[in-house]
Amino acid sequence: MVRQNHPESDKSRRDISDSGPADLNREAALIAYTLHLADNALVTGHRNSEWTGHGPILEQDIAISNIALDLIGQARNFYQYAARLINQVPQFIGPWGDNLGSLPGTLITEDNLAYFRDSWDFKNCLLAEQPRGDWAMTILRQFFFSTYQYYLYTDLQSSRDHQIAAISEKAFKEAAYHLQWSSEWVVRLGDGTNESHIRMQQALDILWPFTGELFQLADYEQYALSNGLAADGALIKSRWERKVEEIFAEAMLAVPRNVWMQSGGKQGRHTEQLGYLLAEMQSLQRAYPGNEW
């Protein structure tokens, strides 16, 4: 299933996220937005699952695995919804149709979306795909991400799309537990030993430039927001910043200022990290398409 053309040179390829605002219609924006929510959850969940069996202590191995499971569950809910939407509008399958591992004429499922899209079709933020690093890096990424998810899901419960609102109603409660857990770890390690503090500072230096993207709306997000379907990144940002400041103060960490922010993940322009992640995650399904336990 080798992709024949480079996405940028293939003019016939219809890419929802690269379409100008005039080309976007409500369905396309909704599908792209749902996939973005799913991809964020799946990629972060996958990174967390890399700790299973390797956690620093048993209870935390269990904790991070549970968090991974919650996130993958959220991803499943969003992928199932996206698949349903895509199946209703077959022409959207087009650009990925050849590479989704399904037989012509059959319906797309959550598995096609998770296992058969390539990195340029994934819409997760760059923050999600960064390597797990050491424990400091993992819990700091989780803290940034869970704080974002907590306010995101709070707001998405008022989405005009009932399914997104419903998924968010459940996911919100899970994000609350993730946020509490990760903020406690940020304080423990930030205000811990010399070594833990240094590791937190290193993690912060690496991860901070990826936090800006969380609040920058992609085209499809902007379009979905104007239709009352999405959450407003700007409104989330101020609450997120307040929470970060609160926790960082206790963790003896300085909130970085005036840092250039990375972006592109939401548009499918990813760091090299995602390629390796997907190669590992998708290898079994790609080798034996359609196989089941």
Next chain:
Amino acid sequence: MDKIKEDIVSILAQVNDPEVPVLSVIDLGIVRDIQINGQEIEVMVTPTYSGCPAMDVIRFQIQKALKEHGFKNVKISTLLSPAWTTDWMTEEGRKKLKSYGIAPPNPVQMVCDIRHFHEQEAIQCPLCHSYNTRLISQFGSTPCKALYQCNECQEPFDYFKCH
């Protein structure tokens, strides 16, 4: 119609959570509605946690149980909203959990307070019944359970956490 629904509910009262086998899907409060459309029975369930791995098994077991009782045309649909909460667990379910050794969710639902190091509610040890217990981790052996230890009898136990 009502008789059929009653029959179905008693069949479902025999379908147990694979992870916590003392609880039936009725005890858990995840069966939201039963619709009878001609020959087709539709059972609507609400998942507990987004990633609960038992849900697929539970759906299959509901199908199997109903088919074994002669209902040929069974459909299981998932209702995500309103979201399941531990408030929906029956009193019966809570008692069963306690005698099984798992602390049942507190009667008044408290969604996890995001405040860090915040003192959570007091949980009673299901073994020695003391309230002198401490939280070890909000994440236990399954997504729905937290890990506690009793300071009196020293035994660890699971708490079916509020959600």
